[in-house]
Amino acid sequence: xIGRAFLATFRAILSDSSAMMLLIGSCILYAFFYxxxxxxxxxxxxPVAVVDMDHSGxxxxxxxxxxxxxxxxxTARPPSPAAxxxxxxxxxxxxxxxxxxxxxxxxxxxxQGVVALYGNGAYLLRTSTxxxxxxxxxxxxxxxxxxxxxxxxxxxxxxxxxxIQRPLFNTRxxxxxxxxxxxxxxxxxxxxxxxxxxxxxxxxxxQGALSFAPRTxxxxxxxxxxxxxxxxxxxxxxxxxxxxYPRAQADPVALLASAAxxxxxxxxxxxxxxxxxxxxxxxxxxxxxxxxxxFFLSGLSxxxxxxxxxxxLAAKLLPTTPGIRLMVGVNQMGASLSEQRGELINLAALILxxxxxxxxxxxxxxx
Amino acid sequence: MASAFASALRREARFLATHFWDLALVTWVxxxxxxxxxxxxxxxxxxxxxxxxxxxxxxxxxxxxxxxLDAAPGVSVVARPxxxxxxxxxxxxxxxxxxxxxxxxxxxxxxxxxxASITTFYNxxxxxxxxxxxxxxxxxxxxxxxxxxxxxxxxxxxxxKVRRPPIAAQSAVLFNPQGSYELQLVAxxxxxxxxxxxxxxxASALGRELRDGTIGAWIGDEPPxxxxxxxxxxxxxYLAIFTGWGLLxxxxxxxxxxxxxxxxxxxxxxxxxxxxxxxxxxxxxVVGLTLTMGKALSVAGLYAxxxxxxxxxxxxxxxxxxxxxLWSALLPYSAFAKLLAEQWIMAAxxxxxxxxxxxxxxxxxxxxxxGLPRYLSAAQRPETxxxx
Numbered sequence: 001x002i003g004r005a006f007l008a009t010f011r012a013i014l015s016d017s018s019a020m021m022l023l024i025g026s027c028i029l030y031a032f033f034y035x036x037x038x039x040x041x042x043x044x045x046x047p048v049a050v051v052d053m054d055h056s057g058x059x060x061x062x063x064x065x066x067x068x069x070x071x072x073x074x075t076a077r078p079p080s081p082a083a084x085x086x087x088x089x090x091x092x093x094x095x096x097x098x099x100x101x102x103x104x105x106x107x108x109x110x111x112q113g114v115v116a117l118y119g120n121g122a123y124l125l126r127t128s129t130x131x132x133x134x135x136x137x138x139x140x141x142x143x144x145x146x147x148x149x150x151x152x153x154x155x156x157x158x159x160x161x162x163x164i165q166r167p168l169f170n171t172r173x174x175x176x177x178x179x180x181x182x183x184x185x186x187x188x189x190x191x192x193x194x195x196x197x198x199x200x201x202x203x204x205x206x207q208g209a210l211s212f213a214p215r216t217x218x219x220x221x222x223x224x225x226x227x228x229x230x231x232x233x234x235x236x237x238x239x240x241x242x243x244x245y246p247r248a249q250a251d252p253v254a255l256l257a258s259a260a261x262x263x264x265x266x267x268x269x270x271x272x273x274x275x276x277x278x279x280x281x282x283x284x285x286x287x288x289x290x291x292x293x294x295f296f297l298s299g300l301s302x303x304x305x306x307x308x309x310x311x312x313l314a315a316k317l318l319p320t321t322p323g324i325r326l327m328v329g330v331n332q333m334g335a336s337l338s339e340q341r342g343e344l345i346n347l348a349a350l351i352l353x354x355x356x357x358x359x360x361x362x363x364x365x366x367x
Numbered sequence: 368m369a370s371a372f373a374s375a376l377r378r379e380a381r382f383l384a385t386h387f388w389d390l391a392l393v394t395w396v397x398x399x400x401x402x403x404x405x406x407x408x409x410x411x412x413x414x415x416x417x418x419x420x421x422x423x424x425x426x427x428x429x430x431x432x433x434x435x436l437d438a439a440p441g442v443s444v445v446a447r448p449x450x451x452x453x454x455x456x457x458x459x460x461x462x463x464x465x466x467x468x469x470x471x472x473x474x475x476x477x478x479x480x481x482x483a484s485i486t487t488f489y490n491x492x493x494x495x496x497x498x499x500x501x502x503x504x505x506x507x508x509x510x511x512x513x514x515x516x517x518x519x520x521x522x523x524x525x526x527x528k529v530r531r532p533p534i535a536a537q538s539a540v541l542f543n544p545q546g547s548y549e550l551q552l553v554a555x556x557x558x559x560x561x562x563x564x565x566x567x568x569x570a571s572a573l574g575r576e577l578r579d580g581t582i583g584a585w586i587g588d589e590p591p592x593x594x595x596x597x598x599x600x601x602x603x604x605y606l607a608i609f610t611g612w613g614l615l616x617x618x619x620x621x622x623x624x625x626x627x628x629x630x631x632x633x634x635x636x637x638x639x640x641x642x643x644x645x646x647x648x649x650x651x652x653v654v655g656l657t658l659t660m661g662k663a664l665s666v667a668g669l670y671a672x673x674x675x676x677x678x679x680x681x682x683x684x685x686x687x688x689x690x691x692x693l694w695s696a697l698l699p700y701s702a703f704a705k706l707l708a709e710q711w712i713m714a715a716x717x718x719x720x721x722x723x724x725x726x727x728x729x730x731x732x733x734x735x736x737x738g739l740p741r742y743l744s745a746a747q748r749p750e751t752x753x754x755x
Contacts, residue, residue: 034676037676037677037687037691038687088713089714089719116537118541121542122713124543125495128502134536138534158481162483163505164486167491168490168491171491178492285388288672289392291672293403296404303495303496305413306414335460
């Protein structure tokens with residue numbers, strides 16, 4: 001009975017082109033389509049305007065050194081800060097460096113020349129990366145400039161403490177490698193939900209309220225479980241390799257167990273949700289619009305610490321919330337199952353909850 | 368003409384009034400999704416991000432550094448494991464975003480007058496919070512070094528040597544001095560949600576008539592001009608509803624959350640209207656070409672669902688592949704995101720944003736010119752009806 005339901009489910013999927021497209025086609029399409037948005041990976045050299053109001057030897061030397069900075073490219077030398085602001089608003093430059101009047105005089109008299117750096121707050125993420133880069137570069141330039149000053153004043157003392165920064169796990173640090181390995185599991189969840197619900201709603205249009213014996217339901221669930229696992233394998237095995245994202249850091253048992261739990265929770269959730277739809281197109285119509293909020297709720301881009309506590313609890317009802325954390329944990333961070341205990345328990349609880357709802361919703365009705 | 372427009376509008380309103388889920392899609396569903404995002408991001412800046420400190424030095428200086436880290440608003444020291452292995456386990460289990468390692472002999476190095484290096488390992492898999500934690504740790508280390516200079520360093524190297532570095536950079540973020548992600552993200556995510564829901568609703572409204580075979584009775588016998596006016600009337604209802612949602616989105620962030628529109632509010636509202644008109648153009652194209660409600664919905668999801676990644680508003684699209692840049696240019700949302708940055712945040716000249724308005728209206732013209740005739744002619748071809 002399980003086997004028959006399993007095969008019948010595959011036949012139903014194969015004979016419905018929209019379901020095929022959702023369950024299988026979209027994962028193939030998205031694997032190449034979505035990462036292309038981040039194909040630039042590391043931020044490019046940001047165009048910078050330099051406003052030199054000092055017109056001294058030191059300011060010119062500083063500007064020449066700025067041209068060698070890796071994060072920035074001096075593309076304009078407007079005469080005034082106001083002119084530079086116009087360039088910034090027209091998006092021709094991303095940041096402004098202002099060398100104030102009296103810059104050289106202050107350095108030579110033993111003081112500190114302060115260069116002002118302005119970033120564009122309309123593009124916050126890019127701006128903070130570029131400002132940090134240019135700021136660090138200015139510090140290096142400053143050390144060279146110290147030599148001139150030292151001739152008159154003696155060398156300054158080194159700082160007491162300095163910080164070295166080292167990335168863990170996702171050492172390439174591209175935008176794509178940060179976002180897509182989470183988005184992949186959102187895609188798997190959403191396509192599985194919509195594909196399954198579309199099929200269930202189509203059947204319901206034809207036969208009225210659906211009811212399955214528990215063993216039949218298990219066979220149906222297994223068919224979608226196989227598709228979900230194939231999609232996970234496709235993303236973690238091929239796409240992450242193809243895009244050169246961090247992958248498969250944990251041991252194989254942890255990878256398999258994590259994938260199985262995530263897919264099982266998603267299938268259980270999809271079966272439960274699918275039981276509520278009566279019209280074939282309705283699941284796409286109502287569910288396709290939820291992806292962006294669901295991704296933010298996973299906490300990958302916006303931390304759970306900065307999210308209202310009750311919302312982080314409610315978000316645990318979505319398989320992607322523990323699922324994305326778990327899959328990023330085992331694929332990128334090499335986490336062990338015991339380190340991801342919380343997410344695993346969360347997923348297991350969802351399997352029980354949604355499994356029970358599905359069993360009840362599809363319970364055989366005695367006429 | 369006007370009567371065809373008005374009666375189609377009334378007909379669609381009657382349909383929505385009697386169909387719970389179709390009404391939901393344009394009423395509480397957008398409201399709920401917008402509220403969800405607004406509530407989640409209402410903190411704006413990330414505070415008290417958990418970090419751990421591995422103190423191998425165990426001296427007054429290392430303890431003071433730990434205390435200063437814990438006191439900093441951006442981070443919170445949640446554990447002080449004895450060794451790196453335990454610290455990394457905490458990061459891998461999601462309990463901390465960064466590990467600050469204070470090595471042996473930190474105090475000795477400081478007292479000798481040399482530089483002691485503090486290493487911060489951060490979880491680059493969670494780059495937004497880890498990056499914020501990293502910047503905060505950097506500020507604390509720098510601040511403590513400055514505080515140590517007059518006491519520690521001067522005692523060893525002599526007071527004349529204590530001088531600030533000759534060149535310093537002072538960074539400021541224009542237009543958003545607090546660096547709040549609330550303004551940046553909520554202002555952009557709301558229209559990202561709205562244009563997707565709008566396109567799904569518009570594709571449903573047009574596609575439904577084909578699926579149910581009601582298009583013939585509706586406009587099949589009308590002359591083309593009246594039929595086109597009826598289609599316009601049907602879609603005008605959605606345009607009005609979603610422009611209302613746009614106003615609410617602006618009102619929430621600008622009025623309630625205190626991020627006033629720096630430029631022209633009228634331009635911003637015009638931007639919303641132009642964006643919806645642009646997606647009407649694309650919807651007409653998609654429905655006209657597929658003539659199937661389900662397929663049109665799938666295409667709408669694919670096309671309008673990934674706008675946020677391709678718009679170049681958060682992640683730079685300029686450095687992406689040629690395909691990605693082309694795709695970005697083919698999304699009206701990209702033009703809207705530019706207009707939003709210009710008018711809401713930067714207060715750029717209105718003439719500059721007028722270019723984005725024209726770009727969006729071009730989608731309506733091109734999409735409508737191709738899609739509308741096909742849709743209208745399908746009204747007279749019953750063989751195109753009822754496709755699933």
